[in-house]
Amino acid sequence: MSIHFEKVNYVYQPNTPFEHQALKNVTVSIPEGSYTAIIGHTGSGKSTLLQHLNGLLKPSSGRVTVAEKVITASTKNKELGDLRKHVGIVFQFPEAQLFEETVLKDIAFAPKNFGKTQAEAEEIAVEMANLVGLPDELLSHSPFELSGGQMRRVAIAGILAMKPEVLVLDEPTAGLDPKGRIEIMQMFEELHLQHQLTIILVTHQMDDVANYADHTIVLEKGEVIAAAAPKDIFKDPRWLVKHHLALPKATNFAYELQKTGKFSFEKMPLTEKELAAALAASLKKGGNQTE
Amino acid sequence: MNKVILGRYIPGESLVHHLDPRSKLILSFYFIIIIFLANNWQSYALLLVLTLGGVFLSGVSFGFFLKGVRPLIWLILFTVLLQIFFSRGGTVYWQFGPLALTSFGVINGSYVFCRFVLIIFMSTLLTLTTAPLEIADALESLMEPLKKFKVPVYEISLMLSIALRFVPTLMDETEKIMNAQRSRGVNFGEGSIMKQIKAVVPLLIPLFVSSFNRAEDLATAMEARGYRGGEGRTKYRIHFWKRNDTLACIVFGLATLVLLYLRNW
Numbered sequence: 001m002s003i004h005f006e007k008v009n010y011v012y013q014p015n016t017p018f019e020h021q022a023l024k025n026v027t028v029s030i031p032e033g034s035y036t037a038i039i040g041h042t043g044s045g046k047s048t049l050l051q052h053l054n055g056l057l058k059p060s061s062g063r064v065t066v067a068e069k070v071i072t073a074s075t076k077n078k079e080l081g082d083l084r085k086h087v088g089i090v091f092q093f094p095e096a097q098l099f100e101e102t103v104l105k106d107i108a109f110a111p112k113n114f115g116k117t118q119a120e121a122e123e124i125a126v127e128m129a130n131l132v133g134l135p136d137e138l139l140s141h142s143p144f145e146l147s148g149g150q151m152r153r154v155a156i157a158g159i160l161a162m163k164p165e166v167l168v169l170d171e172p173t174a175g176l177d178p179k180g181r182i183e184i185m186q187m188f189e190e191l192h193l194q195h196q197l198t199i200i201l202v203t204h205q206m207d208d209v210a211n212y213a214d215h216t217i218v219l220e221k222g223e224v225i226a227a228a229a230p231k232d233i234f235k236d237p238r239w240l241v242k243h244h245l246a247l248p249k250a251t252n253f254a255y256e257l258q259k260t261g262k263f264s265f266e267k268m269p270l271t272e273k274e275l276a277a278a279l280a281a282s283l284k285k286g287g288n289q290t291e
Numbered sequence: 292m293n294k295v296i297l298g299r300y301i302p303g304e305s306l307v308h309h310l311d312p313r314s315k316l317i318l319s320f321y322f323i324i325i326i327f328l329a330n331n332w333q334s335y336a337l338l339l340v341l342t343l344g345g346v347f348l349s350g351v352s353f354g355f356f357l358k359g360v361r362p363l364i365w366l367i368l369f370t371v372l373l374q375i376f377f378s379r380g381g382t383v384y385w386q387f388g389p390l391a392l393t394s395f396g397v398i399n400g401s402y403v404f405c406r407f408v409l410i411i412f413m414s415t416l417l418t419l420t421t422a423p424l425e426i427a428d429a430l431e432s433l434m435e436p437l438k439k440f441k442v443p444v445y446e447i448s449l450m451l452s453i454a455l456r457f458v459p460t461l462m463d464e465t466e467k468i469m470n471a472q473r474s475r476g477v478n479f480g481e482g483s484i485m486k487q488i489k490a491v492v493p494l495l496i497p498l499f500v501s502s503f504n505r506a507e508d509l510a511t512a513m514e515a516r517g518y519r520g521g522e523g524r525t526k527y528r529i530h531f532w533k534r535n536d537t538l539a540c541i542v543f544g545l546a547t548l549v550l551l552y553l554r555n556w
Contacts, residue, residue, distance in 0.1 A: 113476025
């Protein structure tokens with residue numbers, strides 16, 4: 001499912017002193033099957049943008065096309081229910097959405113809402129719990145007994161249980177420890193590779209963007225200021241500084257090395273692996289020199 | 292949630308904004324009392340002038356006050372219609388069984404309408420021009436004498452300020468959870484009544500749970516910063532009674548005198 005924004009504007013609380021335009025003339029596409037990262041400073045409109053993806057917000061003007069569904073200001077809420085099945089959103093701190101008596105019931109909640117029978121929904125729930133790495137014995141526990149990391153997994157499983165084709169993640173690893181963070185990011189990567197899920201990731205972690213994404217959208221003050229592959233976004237550090245963005249750690253390190261004059265990189269490495277490979281190649285060449 | 296205007300604060304620099312919250316609070320209550328003294332058109336006209344004067348001085352656009360009336364319009368119309376059709380006396384224009392349209396009824400109905408609108412205008416004026424915490428401060432200061440009767444004034448005002456502080460936070464939280472549950476296929480406000488009630492459960496439980504967590508965190512943070520109860524604390528926000536406050540009270544006092552004069556005994 002590809003997603004297109006055409007001249008989308010969104011205004012919060014129009015015609016009041018609290019009026020605020022969160023999206024300005026946004027025209028951007030998210031290709032089918034891509035792993036798109038949306039980055040930008042706090043308050044740049046990232047969260048507003050992602051609520052347009054499943055019709056929680058409707059554009060004040062302009063149009064959003066998700067697969068064949070066109071959403072404009074006049075689209076009725078009733079027509080959007082079906083869309084939500086196809087676009088799953090994992091909100092920031094999704095553990096706040098848990099409410100059922102048991103973990104199993106909570107994961108089965110969404111598929112039941114979208115018309116699955118109790119038995120089918122529970123079957124999906126067990127499958128999803130395995131997928132996110134929750135031990136089976138936790139399924140009969142109350143979600144409120146779990147640790148923060150486990151609650152997060154339950155919440156994510158609850159969204160995956162809808163079997164969405166597009167998965168939207170709003171800072172999915174915020175507040176997690178490093179181990180949980182890597183595990184969860186790797187899980188999404190696997191879903192993307194094995195199930196061809198289109199993933200849209202909103203994040204402040206440039207390393208995640210460099211490691212996983214193949215497409216990047218940069219927002220500033222409600223406007224799209226760039227949409228390109230991560231390597232193109234991160235190739236100009238001055239541009240990034242100007243827009244209050246950071247480089248991935250590996251890229252930053254490479255730039256510092258380059259400044260010393262002893263190394264130069266043809267292609268800026270984005271990940272540690274690429275950096276190591278580039279350094280190895282450069283050292284091999286340098287091995288012949290005497291110093 | 293965007294439609295609720297009652298209880299919202301619009302920052303501003305007007306005369307009304309700068310009044311002491313205590314005087315604003317007292318005068319709004321006082322206004323609600325004296326409005327029941329009015330019983331003819333002249334007296335209502337006087338109160339209308341007083342209200343519109345306040346509205347004008349506040350510098351807040353008039354549309355906001357109309358928006359404040361809007362959510363209550365059905366309640367107002369219902370009460371007014373009851374008054375119109377069930378009051379007896381004066382000239383009878385039309386009658387059908389227990390219903391009757393009489394001159395008394397029409398007059399009473401329009402009085403009730405005026406009373407509602409004026410009260411809503413005045414309370415909207417209070418909340419639009421006074422920050423919630425100012426109102427809490429004012430209440431605390433006004434409840435001070437009750438301490439003699441063993442009323443826990445500090446505790447009440449602390450609870451009030453915390454409650455007011457967390458209203459917007461909880462509203463945001465509600466919206467966030469609603470969005471999350473809508474993404475999981477819950478349709479709020481659709482279907483039969485039973486269905487609608489059931490749809491609220493996935494919203495209410497997380498809200499309660501998060502309130503409990505929030506309360507626990509807040510209590511810990513307060514204790515860690517040395518809060519040991521209300522006694523012996525000093526104050527950061529101090530309000531001063533200024534000349535304008537006295538002036539406002541005098542205006543209201545004069546208005547009361549004129550009102551008593553205009554009133555039919």
